[in-house]
Amino acid sequence: MTHHTTQSPQFFLTAPSPCPYIEGQFERKVFTHLVGDKAPEMNDLLTQGGFRRSQNIAYRPACESCRACVSVRILAGEFQATKNMRRVIQRNSDLIGAMHDAEPSTEQYSLFRRYLDARHRKGGMSDMTVLDYAMMVEDTHVDTKIIEYRKRGPDSFITGRGQGELIAVALSDKMADGLSMVYSYFNPDFEDRSLGTFMILDHIARARAAGLPHVYLGYWVNGSRKMSYKVRFMPQEHLGPRGWERFPPQT
Template sequence: MTHHPTQSPQFFLTAPSPCPYIDGQFERKVFTHLVGDKASEMNDLLTQGGFRRSQNIAYRPACESCRACVSVRILANEFEPTRSMRRVLHDNTDLIGDIRDAEPSNEQYSLFRKYLDARHRKGGMSDMTVLDYAMMVEDTHVNTKVIEYRRRGPDSFITGKGRGELIAVALTDIMADGLSMVYSYFDPDLDERSLGTFMILDHINRARAAGLPHVYLGYWVNGSRKMSYKVRFTPQEHLGSKGWERYVPDAV
């Protein structure tokens, strides 16, 4: 039996399963485990190479007949919000994002459950229990944070924290070259706030303030309505056969 050194990751391939984005297609993924004292460095390298993280696993599509999934990252330092995005920022000036260690709470799960039941009732995460949620948040060997968004309280400018009800959450990896938005969710009853857009805009501002050039959004699938929002945040780069290249909307 061959023994591999602990610092060398082993990669595995999943069996084909129905694609959640394109009817009639089947997806496969290549994955490896992110463990040990080099997990953060490995996560950085793999994310830059088109992988995503889920708990302590990094994965990337490896479909046999389709290349529709494209890794996307926003160029934070060059980004300028559109008029509608500026309106979203203005509509949410009463919110504060409090960055915390990756620890789950009952309040988070209640909001997460409400979000899934309203937006993704038939999705792959629809049957997640409170224990599943806790694993999603805390099963990480990299620098992961939870950002909780709440309305400002009377002492928010002193404490830097909101005091209102929890209305949105982002699970985020802090990398050497950017922020990677692993998963985010929000109160589905507050559609008028466009909280999904707001959290991405907030991450762009956080990356810029920290001197980090990128915000990683995961995969964009051309033609998928679920993914169409990702290409609104320009300028951005897409990972292709020649590496990361600037996205030109008219070319798609």
């Protein structure tokens, strides 16, 4: 059994592999393990330094000839929803997001599979089994939560509980300075609800209510249509050679 010290984490470098975002490019990642009592503190520091978490691994791009991946975080306290975003909030006003400890369920996995089969059939996660999904949710040494979005029930004004089928799910880390959205998915039959946008807006509202300044969205890749949605949530900060800088820059 391999022992990982929490005092001085070891970092490793992956071999080059084809980039999923930019054709003709190859990606490499530097990564370390997030384990032990210091994992939450380490996750905070690494996320602030541009890392992302996947299970008990923290990683960031270390590509030799490309710097297209940029870490993005929304300034929750200053965020102003656009007219279209306000319509998304109104369109989903019948939904309630209930936050739980990170525990998987068969209902979640069923929705997860529907989402992958409809939106990412050829992606790297397309062959994930129910056990793989359980590991994605449970294998964490940090403060990870799962938010289940369901339709509002008749008792909602008393208990705040949603009823009916599961429509969307977000797996997120609670950190000292914000919420980090690890992964989210939704029922592809409700595409007209813009549920991906709604879940980000909900995280901004949750961060603001908790007095947390940031919502971390992971990497934005300039020129990638898959990632273009991330720069619609303004204002935000991008991590560059000089640290976190406001985007767009203030004049």
